[in-house]
Amino acid sequence: GGAMTDPKGDRSKGPSEQDDPDLFTRIVDSDEKGVYVSGAKAHQTGCINSHWIILMPTIRLTQNDKEYAIVGAIPADVKGLTYIYGRQSCDTRVMEGGGDIDLGNAKFGGQEAMMILDRVFIPWDKLFMNGEFEFASMLVERFTCYHRRSYVCKTGLGDVLIGAAATIADYNGVPNVSHIKDKIIEMTHLNEPIFAAGIASSHQGHKMKSGVYLNDDMLAQVCKHNVTRFPYEISRLAQDIAGGLMVTLPSEKDFGHPEAGPM
Helix, strand or coil, X not given: CEECCCCCCCCCCCHHHCCCXXXXXXXXXXXXXXXXXXXXXXXXXXXXXXXXXXXXXXXXXXXXXXXXXXXEEEECCCCCEEEEXXXXXXHHHHHCCCCCXXXXXXXXXXCCEEEEEEEEEEEHHXXXXXXCHHHHHHHHXXXXXXXXXXXXXXXXXXXXXXXXXHHXXXXXXXXXXXXXXXXXXXHXXXXXXXXXXXXXXXHCCEECCCCCEECCHHHHHHHHHHHHHHHHHHHHHHHHHHCCHHHXXXXXXXXXXXXXXXX
């Protein structure tokens, strides 16, 4: 798991200027065996089912931020690390004990967590940045270049939603109504540029001196910007096609209720 995002606090101030020094992950102590870090990492997708976590800076750092210039690898079950599991908009339905309808991807669904680090130990051989603040900006830029290209995966979610909307149109008996067809076409038109920008970013990648390939930075940022806009419009169109039941549908627990279910 790549742990880059810190809570940040006052965004107008750098790490060393915050009232609370733990708003950015930092080195708090060291000995002959390694260093100890405290702080937190937010929005950590997939961290709980990772074996290792790589801690990284999240912004450009200055001379005053040397203790925050830390990159190191820790086991996901290391002493001093606490996970606070994130909430999802429909997680109460999951907890109600439904069988299939409300569980989504029951066995392999994603999750996010906040990671709280309290004097977590990193041995010297797992420490890759230790005070070299001048490289933090380049590290963040290259990480986000790879990461934002990876948002091409959101196109798969769009495919599922487009298919579901088309199926609901069939159920409602309106698959050939012109405005329904126009909306499904528009959903597809919005979904595919996310995919196109991500794939193009990889195709335009270049080989660096190390031999590692870096994908195109501009197209990776475009992929990210598309993801921050288009899926929400795709969802709005799906709700237009499906009608109000898409957001007010009874839960599986209600459908299975001996009295309410048949109704």
